[in-house]
Amino acid sequence: MNILKNKQQRTDFIFVMSVLIPIMVLFTIIRFIPILQTFGVSFFKKSMIRPERSFIGFENYTYILKDKEFIRSLMNTLFISFFSVTLSVVFGLFLAMQVNNAIIKGMKFWQAVLFIPVIVSMVPSTLMWKMLFDYNFGVVNYVLNVIGLRSIDWINNESIVRWPIVIVGIWKEMGYNMMIFFVGLKAVPHELYESADIDGATKSQKLWYITLPQIKPITLFITVMSFIKFIKVFTQAFVMTSGSQSSGNIFKTLVYYIYQQGFTFHSMGRASAASMVLLIIVFVLTWFQMRLSKD
Amino acid sequence: MKMNVRRNTGVDYILLIPFFLLVFVAIFPLFWMLVTSFKTPEEFSAIPLTVFPVNWFKGNYIKIFTDRYFPRYFLNSVVMASVVTVVAVASSTFVGYIFAKFKFPGKNIFFYAILITIMVPFESFIVPLFGFVRNMNAMNSYWGLIFPSVISSFGIFFIRQNMEQIPDALLEAAKIDGAGNYYTFFKIVVPLSISAISVLSILLFLIEWSSYLWPLLIATKREWFVLEIGLTLLQDEYFIDYGVMMAGCAVAMIPVFILFLFFRRHIMDGIAMTGIKG
CATH class of the missing domain: 1.10.3720.10 (MetI-like)
Known part of the structure; x- marks a missing residue:
């Protein structure tokens, strides 16, 4: 019996290692090393195309923090994140409540319809909205003209194009938030509403004193999750503002800044320093979220 | 007791207006993509705007596939x-x-x-x-x-x-x-x-x-x-041919929509459960 157990342990050990070794090798090559390299290279002056490098301490960090383009990219990113997150959370909650209340039939169907934008890839989503916001042929300007307003150049003006970019984000995110809120609303104990009914509470009282406090943790969770997602915003901003109909004024976000430093200016050091800023923001948000979920 | 739970007031029905407004916003770009993909360049740039194509023009799809x-x-x-x-x-x-x-x-x-x-x-x-x-x-x-x-x-x-x-x-x-x-x-x-x-x-x-x-x-x-x-x-020309571009978008969405059609519950519950995607 003892021998059998040892044999079993040995075959188990071989099985575990045959799975673990290849996966850890892969993780080392395509995750651990690149992550450590990002950290390391951020202290070096290193070109993307030439192998030599020289240690310069925090110079890349001081460069990007003084770089107006970097600050602008960061501000743009925070702007997009703030409005995309808050509005998609508010809309998501509202939609989930309506679906949950189900005062008319067929809410399951409308829920599925509302979910469709979530699965549509980012590039087609952005292109569809770009068409709707087109200066000459867009439906949005057409409606503005019909009600007697002038057309707006939505795409080529940096301070205006941020709104179509925010709208793409909300459009894709609200159905997602709706699903999570929907699960959260279903989990609110029914007895709370029943006892409130006995006490003669009105609907708005029930909303204010039961529903909202009950889903507060999930709301915080969704908000931080969305923030982590939108801090990485790149595709919708890049696709919306590149191409022939745009002036070439690409709406720069943090990830775009990394992309530009690394792949246009070939400065690996500065790109890595900017990457570290992104990483730190995401870590702080993640830490915040972990603290929230502990409470 | 159950009777009390379902007492809908006027406010509940009024809230359906913003609800369906958001449903409209969710679906309209996709709808507009589909109708535009069947329009000729002359038609989508025409004023007044047509909603449905006058002739369902298949040229955009032919252009995409060829x-x-x-x-x-x-x-x-x-x-x-x-x-x-x-x-x-x-x-x-x-x-x-x-x-x-x-x-x-x-x-x-x-x-x-x-x-x-x-x-x-x-x-x-x-x-x-x-x-x-x-x-x-x-x-x-x-x-x-x-x-x-x-x-x-x-x-x-x-x-x-x-x-x-x-x-x-x-x-x-x-x-x-x-x-x-x-x-x-x-x-x-x-x-x-x-x-x-x-x-x-x-x-x-x-x-x-x-x-x-x-x-x-x-x-x-x-x-x-x-x-x-x-x-x-597809937009890399002086003039964006939205018809062709939207036909391309529609084709690019086919696999996703097939998945959604067959695995709607899996996808929706899965995404709600895991809290990832993106």
């Missing part, structure tokens, strides 16, 4: 997304299993090392990763497109959480009956986790189908572009 590169973009996307999904799901299933059901030295260290990479955004280490792939001469190849995504730390975590629910007694019984590790894995563990595995497969496919930044870096030749890149190139 384009020199578009079918190739489609193929590249299919290959990239499918291979990534299959390999990442397979590796996550094996690795999730050993972390759920085996004891070995250093288990926690390995697990937390994998777990911590969930938090690290892909965008933050693309620069060195790109350097690595370029040094491997893997630019403009499926290898380069696929390689960085074949592991999923989220997938490992998700599968492990699911497999921990499998009772140990079941696996013990199989071992006493003389089943080997691979036999137990394929005949007992995988069938019991099939719903988690399919949720993960669909999510990874959707994520990979929409990936943009990495293919943008890796493919510099047209024959290696994926759909997401190819679509943006």
Whole structure:
């Protein structure tokens, strides 16, 4: 019996290692090393195309923090994140409540319809909205003209194009938030509403004193999750503002800044320093979220 | 008591107005994409605007399918997304299993090392990763497109959480009956986790189908572009032919919509459950 157990342990050990070794090798090559390299290279002056490098301490960090383009990219990113997150959370909650209340039939169907934008890839989503916001042929300007307003150049003006970019984000995110809120609303104990009914509470009282406090943790969770997602915003901003109909004024976000430093200016050091800023923001948000979920 | 729960007031019905407004916003771009894809350039630029095409013009789709590169973009996307999904799901299933059901030295260290990479955004280490792939001469190849995504730390975590629910007694019984590790894995563990595995497969496919930044870096030749890149190139003329572009978008969405049609519950519950995507 003892021998059998040892044999079993040995075959188990071989099985575990045959799975673990290849996966850890892969993780080392395509995750651990690149992550450590990002950290390391951020202290070096290193070109993307030439192998030599020289240690310069925090110079890349001081460069990007003084770089107006970097600050602008960061501000743009925070702007997009703030409005995309808050509005998609508010809309998501509202939609989930309506679906949950189900005062008319067929809410399951409308829920599925509302979910469709979530699965549509980012590039087609952005292109569809770009068409709707087109200066000459867009439906949005057409409606503005019909009600007697002038057309707006939505795409080529940096301070205006941020709104179509925010709208793409909300459009894709609200159905997602709706699903999570929907699960959260279903989990609110029914007895709370029943006892409130006995006490003669009105609907708005029930909303204010039961529903909202009950889903507060999930709301915080969704908000931080969305923030982590939108801090990485790149595709919708890049696709919306590149191409022939745009002036070439690409709406720069943090990830775009990394992309530009690394792949246009070939400065690996500065790109890595900017990457570290992104990483730190995401870590702080993640830490915040972990603290929230502990409470 | 139940009677009290359902007492709808006027306010409830008024709230349906913003609700259906948002439904309209959700669906309108897709609707407009479809009708525009059947319009000639003259028609979508005409004033007054037509909603439905006067003649359902099929030229845009013909142009897409006879384009020199578009079918190739489609193929590249299919290959990239499918291979990534299959390999990442397979590796996550094996690795999730050993972390759920085996004891070995250093288990926690390995697990937390994998777990911590969930938090690290892909965008933050693309620069060195790109350097690595370029040094491997893997630019403009499926290898380069696929390689960085074949592991999923989220997938490992998700599968492990699911497999921990499998009772140990079941696996013990199989071992006493003389089943080997691979036999137990394929005949007992995988069938019991099939719903988690399919949720993960669909999510990874959707994520990979929409990936943009990495293919943008890796493919510099047209024959290696994926759909997401190819679509943006349809605007690379002086005049954006929205008809052709929307036909391209519609075609690019077909696989996603097929998945949604068949696995709607899986996708919606899966996404709500896992809280990832993106």
